[in-house]
Amino acid sequence: MAAADPEHVVWLTERKLARAWPTIRPTCLHATANANGVRNHHRVSHGTWGESTWRTYHPADVNRVAGAIADGTAALQPHWRNDTPEAKLLDQRLRRKNLPGAIGCALVIAVALAIIVTVLVILWNDSPSSSSTPSYWH
Template sequence: MGAADEQDREDGQGWLTTAEVRRIWPQIRPSSIRAVARANRVRTSGAPSPDLTREPTYHAADVRRVAARIARGEADVAPWQRADSDTARDDATPGPPVRQPVRWGPENVPGLVLLAIIVVLILWGLTSGDNHGTGTVFVR
């Protein structure tokens, strides 16, 4: 970068990478940077990011303007987008344990017995000589 680029950044001009915006907006969750920028009308550049991540770059003056609005609580930021909100803390705490799939064991015996009885009754009904009127009689 040249001296002109450095001067532009100091004057609030130029473009910032997502990593730089994260440092300026520590109250915003990293996954919400784009949404917050869009909601608060931060200009983005269509040019590729200097760090080659293909992420947009953000206008430095807009980022600083929104940083001041975030600090005052005036920015358009949803509670779940804030890193310092109750919602963010709830997301960081572990949830209930994931239920493991049921294995074959003693707790399955009653269901298996019932299933076996039903299968036996169906097979017995299909193979018995007299289907009690449920079968079709073919007449020659």
């Protein structure tokens, strides 16, 4: 007879899953869990600003797969890991793809700062100087 799960198992969030599997890319955690048979629950919370959804993972399954990842027997795609040549190539492609957006962001910030500095200089120069205002002190 199989051992029953304890009634009060604390299921792991994706953040804790990422700590348990540090060699797995954060975007590939759920795919890794599915490929290796990790039990998970889709959680939903309704709040003031709408619905929040997240997944939680069974800790015993996470530990089992952590051992399988460490000894190289886990079912993984090469690009799911952080330390493979495929992952490094994927990172290079993503950086190259995101470079125009990063340059655009930097330009928008530089223009905004230039406008703010210009407005402050204009306001500073238009303010009346202390020598031109009459003094009422005798």
